[in-house]
Amino acid sequence: MTSPIDSPLDRSAWTSLVGPQAHLGHGNALARRYHPEVAPFAGLVEESPAAFEALRALLGPDDRVMVPTLAPVADIDGLQARLLGQVHQMVALHPGSGRAAQLQATPLDASDVPDALALVARTRPGPFGPRTLEMGDYVGIRDQGLLVAMAGERMRFDGHAEISAVCVDDAWRGRGLAAGLVNLLRARIEARGETAFLHVLSDNANAIALYERLGFRHRRTLFLHQIALATV
Known part of the structure; x- marks a missing residue:
């Protein structure tokens, strides 16, 4: 085994x-x-x-x-x-498309947990719990106070940081928010001298295509x- x-x-x-x-x-x-x-x-x-x-x-x-x-x-x-x-x-290996600088993203902390859990319940990006925000830097986008998109860093070890919990409320899809958040986090990770990576279900063709456009390449199944x- x-x-x-x-x-x-x-x-x-x-x-x-x-x-x-x-x-x-x-x-x-x-x-x-x-x-x-x-x-x-x-x-x-x-x-x-x-x-x-x-x-x-x-x-x-x-x-x-x-x-x-x-x-x-x-x-x-x-x-x-x-x-x-x-x-x-x-794994992020190549330059990708998309803009991060224009996003009005703000850090998320313990006070944002109820809103983050509500967004996760609406969008189901994957496992997310009441203390997940403690794993790394998470950022979100709000519209009139409502948290409509977020992403953050999950697993981290020497030289690498995982991007996770990439989710956008259905009403705000199609505006490039997911791509912008991934680019923003990737830029921060690379500024620390680390490599960004992520995990996505192999049958999620749309998400895989997005990440490929952003410069991520399949490393292993x-x-x-x-x-x-x-x-x-």
């Missing part, structure tokens, strides 16, 4: 949780997970029976964690693994699993 890694990007959750985001999770020498209110993700040092056993020790009866892997997972003692889908990991304790 063990899969070789070519880069820390192959284990982005693990690399983040043993690095700058260690305070946002807990675990052991083989498996770590984010606190549930931060993110539902867990990371493994390797895809081995011992690592999955270590993950099992971190789960309660009602816990569900999401684990990106390099290969499909099956037959894990004591665990149930459900494949949620394949994910494109994309991952398999996203939901893992829980096996039921008797």
Whole structure:
């Protein structure tokens, strides 16, 4: 079951949780997970029976964690693994199109959590919890006080930062807000000497096309699993 890694990007959750985001999770020498209110993700040092056993020790009866892997997972003692889908990991390698300078984006903080959660409920960009904003810099766009678009940095480790939670309210789509926010975050990440990356479901052709226009390129396909304790 063990899969070789070519880069820390192959284990982005693990690399983040043993690095700058260690305070946002807990675990052991083989498996770590984010606190549930931060993110539902867990990371493994390797895809081995011992690592999955270590993950099992971190789960309660009602816990569900999401684990990106390099290969499909099956037959894990004591665990149930459900494949949620394949994910494109994309890395910013080329100059892209779009403008960020004209956006009226403002930083989001703890006071913005209710509005951010409401926007996520309307747009469903992916996992987002009441403490997700603690993972990195998040920015939003408001119209007459209503939060209509946002994006931010999720997993982070040495030399890399993930762009995530890119979402725009349906009524404000078609105005280039998503592209502008991605460009804004990418510019900030690159100004720190880091590389921006992101994850998108492999069947989301529209989002993939947008990110390709913005200079992101497919690096690797991952398999996203939901893992829980096996039921008797």
